Amino acid sequence: MRFKDVFSIIGPSMVGPSSSHTAGAVRIGRAARRIFGAFPEQAEIVFYGSFAETYRGHGTDLAVVGGLMDFATDDMRIRNSIELAEAAGMNLTFKTAQNVAYHPNTVLLKLKEADGREDIILGASIGGGNIEMLGINGFDVKFTMNYPVLLVFHKDTPGMVAHISRILDSGVVNIGYMDVDRKGRGGEALTVVETDEAVPQELIEHIRGLSNVHRVVFADLTTEEVS
Structure with missing residues (x-):
């Protein structure tokens, strides 16, 4: 990927510590929430690669859940996003897995409503807060959310x-x-x-x-x- 300017590398205004592990993760969560189109009553979050190794220490779990709550990257509520999500009725499950075909900073989100409707969404944080959405419901597609x-x-x-x-x-x-x-x-x-x-x-x-x-x-x- 070619970055347009220094801000593409540094990342957006955010709750730290890392543009890749927090800001990018928030944006993946927000993208998934918008694609799902509703508050997910169940969210299974599967971290791969570097995310799987460091998500607790870097707050990537908080970041993804903050995104699912539709918080912006600099919303201070991200620090308490898991508590806030569970209080709002979101049932959260965190898992880790390995797949060498994925980008090191990849997360899979399985989102469900009470009626059983489900979306399975795969995304990667590729640096500077930038993301690539890599799959939806078994379809291999790619888009960035930098555009509508x-x-x-x-x-x-x-x-x-x-x-x-x-x-x-x-x-x-x-x-x-x-x-x-x-x-x-x-x-x-x-x-x-x-x-x-x-x-x-x-x-x-x-x-x-x-x-x-x-x-x-x-x-x-x-x-x-x-x-």
Whole structure:
């Protein structure tokens, strides 16, 4: 990854001690919360690599849970995030695991509601508070949350990407990046679109109404992170 300036290396305004182990972890938690779209009543948090070795000492557990509570990177409540989350009704489980294929600072979040709805979200903190989201519900996709992101869960059918692109174009929404993964030809698929601006709700509803679209998520952290 190429950093744009010194602040990309130092990281954002944050509760310390580390931009990678705290600020990045908060942003992963916030991204997961926005993708899930609700307060998770159960959260299983699995740390890999360096996170697994140091998460207690560096406060990475507090940081991820702070993100799940939708706290900003410099919110002092992060220091008490686990207590606050549990008091609010979030059932937390922490685990560690090893997988050499992942970035050293990787965390897997399994989020559930009482009705059984679940999202499994994988993210990595790559330095300076920057993150990469690496997977959602078994789909291998990659996006940064540095831009607004649209996630479209759909059946793998001809023309779906073109339909999504045309709808965004009709609202003068510029596509900066797109990634698609599928679980087999004609099976379930996920299209990820990073845009240069927020996607209006009417365009989201238009995409949601497309045949073979099962779920649409719009997640945007950018407006809250601009100083």
